[in-house]
Amino acid sequence: MITIVTAPPFLCVQDLGWQGYRASGLPPGGAMDRYALSQGNILVGNLPNAAGLEWALGSGSIRFEERSRFAVTGAVAECALNNTPVAAGQAYAAEAGDVLTVGRLLIGRFLYLAFRGGVDVPQVLGARATYLRAGFGGFHGRRLRGGDWVRFLPSDASGAAPGFQIPAELRLGYEDTTLRAVEGPQRRLFDDAVSQEFLEATFVVAAASDRMGYRLDGPAIRPRQTATLPSEPACPGAVQIPDDGSPIVLMMDGPTVGGYPKIAVVISADLPKLAQCTPGRTIRFRLVGLEDAQKIYRRQAVQLHTLRQLTQP
Amino acid sequence: MTIDLPWFAPLGDSAITATFGTEISAELSERIRQAADRLRRANLPTVQDLVPAYTTLTVYYDPLHIGFAELAGRLRPLLDAPVLPDALSTWREVRIPVRYDGPDLNEVARLSGLSPFEVVERHSSRWYRVYLLGFVPGFAYLGDLDPRLVLPRRGAPRKVVPAGSVAIAGAQTGVYPLNTPGGWHLIGRTNTVLFDPELSEPALLRVGDRVRFDAVDA
Numbered sequence: 212m213i214t215i216v217t218a219p220p221f222l223c224v225q226d227l228g229w230q231g232y233r234a235s236g237l238p239p240g241g242a243m244d245r246y247a248l249s250q251g252n253i254l255v256g257n258l259p260n261a262a263g264l265e266w267a268l269g270s271g272s273i274r275f276e277e278r279s280r281f282a283v284t285g286a287v288a289e290c291a292l293n294n295t296p297v298a299a300g301q302a303y304a305a306e307a308g309d310v311l312t313v314g315r316l317l318i319g320r321f322l323y324l325a326f327r328g329g330v331d332v333p334q335v336l337g338a339r340a341t342y343l344r345a346g347f348g349g350f351h352g353r354r355l356r357g358g359d360w361v362r363f364l365p366s367d368a369s370g371a372a373p374g375f376q377i378p379a380e381l382r383l384g385y386e387d388t389t390l391r392a393v394e395g396p397q398r399r400l401f402d403d404a405v406s407q408e409f410l411e412a413t414f415v416v417a418a419a420s421d422r423m424g425y426r427l428d429g430p431a432i433r434p435r436q437t438a439t440l441p442s443e444p445a446c447p448g449a450v451q452i453p454d455d456g457s458p459i460v461l462m463m464d465g466p467t468v469g470g471y472p473k474i475a476v477v478i479s480a481d482l483p484k485l486a487q488c489t490p491g492r493t494i495r496f497r498l499v500g501l502e503d504a505q506k507i508y509r510r511q512a513v514q515l516h517t518l519r520q521l522t523q524p
Numbered sequence: 525m526t527i528d529l530p531w532f533a534p535l536g537d538s539a540i541t542a543t544f545g546t547e548i549s550a551e552l553s554e555r556i557r558q559a560a561d562r563l564r565r566a567n568l569p570t571v572q573d574l575v576p577a578y579t580t581l582t583v584y585y586d587p588l589h590i591g592f593a594e595l596a597g598r599l600r601p602l603l604d605a606p607v608l609p610d611a612l613s614t615w616r617e618v619r620i621p622v623r624y625d626g627p628d629l630n631e632v633a634r635l636s637g638l639s640p641f642e643v644v645e646r647h648s649s650r651w652y653r654v655y656l657l658g659f660v661p662g663f664a665y666l667g668d669l670d671p672r673l674v675l676p677r678r679g680a681p682r683k684v685v686p687a688g689s690v691a692i693a694g695a696q697t698g699v700y701p702l703n704t705p706g707g708w709h710l711i712g713r714t715n716t717v718l719f720d721p722e723l724s725e726p727a728l729l730r731v732g733d734r735v736r737f738d739a740v741d742a
Contacts, residue, residue, distance in 0.1 A: 230572050230573060231572065231573050232573075232661075232726065233573045233574075233575045233584065234560075234573070234574065234575045234576065234657060234727075234730070234731070235657055235661055235662065235719065235725075235726050235727035236657040236658045236659065236660055236661040236662055236663055236719070236727060237661040237719075237726065335721050335722070336721055336724075336726060342661075342721075344660065344702065344704075345660070345661055345701075345702050345719070345721070347721040348721070393534060393536060393537060394534075395535075396533050396534075396535055396541055441548050441577070441578035441579050441580075442577060442578060442656055442658060442659075442665065443541065443577045443578065443579070443580045443582065444535065444539070444541065444575040444577055444580065444582035444658070445535070446535055446536050446538065446539050446584070448536050449535070449536065466658060466659050466660065467575065467657075467658045467659075468575070468577060468656060468657075468658030468659065469658075473535075476534075476535060476536035476537070477536075478536070478537050479536070479537050479538055479587075501534050501537060501592055502591070502592075504536075504537035504587075505537050505587040505591055505592070508537055508538070508587045508588070509587065509588055512588050
């Protein structure tokens with residue numbers, strides 16, 4: 212069990228989200244940076260989809276009420292266990308009474324805390340993710356506040372030995388913000404010159420970016436004619452072009468369907484990098500073929516598998 | 525030139541969209557719904573989720589286990605089947621009680637040249653088909669609206685539309701399951717719950733269901 216001593220403005224329980232409810236309009240949800248949460252879980256001996264805490268927008272602290280193992284992944288902040296610095300991507304042991312403080316986030320936007328066993332909140336529709344928009348899942352469907360406490364699920368997995376660090380080659384850097392994308396289903400509604408401009412342009416992540424979608428400022432990208440399409444399914448990573456020409460990249464809590472043309476879709480493996488872009492960061496898109504995208508997807512899965520093997524005694 | 529329908533296109537690296545046509549119609553919707561049902565029953569292990577829409581059916585999969593071309597090859601025989609008579613299929617009839625006191629009722633009446641009473645009459649006197657769920661959990665796009673009630677969306681969307689609002693826009697009508705922003709015309713309210721995460725089938729409505737609104741006293 213941990214107690215939230217001081218909560219940052221944004222703190223909620225997330226796992227890897229829902230599967231099988233899109234036809235009811237429920238998006239996948241779950242961690243914005245799935246790779247980081249998965250890595251944290253592996254470090255503490257959990258399955259990648261165990262629930263952890265998604266932390267953003269500021270500093271705060273938690274207190275361990277029992278002995279545990281934990282890891283901090285994703286966004287980089289100055290963290291300390293009592294007064295000893297805590298490194299990102301490393302396995303730690305904590306004793307009852309230890310206080311973990313997380314400072315201002317220095318690089319990235321979402322930091323993850325993984326605990327051995329995973330956070331024990333009731334499963335809703337098979338997941339422990341928080342869907343803040345409708346107020347269900349996670350911890351009573353809401354953000355965590357100071358004074359809240361959560362338990363862990365029992366676990367006898369050992370995970371990585373305290374001190375184990377994720378090797379550099381298995382870490383995802385957040386410095387490179389060129390996002391690989393495949394052609395979107397409505398790419399043909401855009402002139403070749405416009406598509407080219409989309410790929411050459413630099414976009415700025417706008418302030419109006421959240422778990423539903425990231426809005427991008429940059430050159431207006433317009434289809435040949437403003438086409439209202441019959442609404443059709445979308446997915447995280449889909450780059451929608453609304454009438455004003457400012458792209459919106461759908462994220463984990465984004466709508467399951469949309470009527471705006473999708474010029475491109477960011478590949479799954481690069482969604483964590485986008486998720487970690489704070490407002491004001493610049494991004495670019497680079498087109499890759501579908502087969503390459505799926506190869507990269509498999510490579511990322513292999514990286515998690517490799518980490519799992521490295522952490523097992 | 526004829527295009528072989530449905531035709532398949534990738535939606536990112538983990539989904540495939542089958543397009544069955546370009547014009548919205550109840551017939552096309554029914555064909556897609558039946559294809560989705562067949563696919564659900566086939567229970568392909570690689571398929572994680574599927575969403576029938578107006579003119580498309582999207583299948584979500586894990587590229588760890590199968591690639592686009594192979595999946596498309598497996599889907600084609602399942603999707604390409606004759607449409608059963610509607611009577612044989614498994615839609616449900618759902619009635620939703622509505623208090624027709626929405627803030628836009630008078631405006632809708634004025635724009636459509638009808639009295640508010642006639643707007644209510646026309647909205648509540650037909651069965652609507654569920655074409656699609658999405659936007660937010662449980663939101664169903666219902667059609668087709670009485671042609672006299674077809675209006676463009678409001679010029680300025682509301683920042684918050686209260687949950688339970690019954691609304692119209694274009695040839696569609698629907699109920700907002702949550703407090704969300706929205707640009708549709710609000711003509712009434714209901715207490716019917718459209719999405720309940722505690723249920724194993726959380727959405728009240730499924731594509732193909734028939735919905736009727738019953739006017740009740742405010």
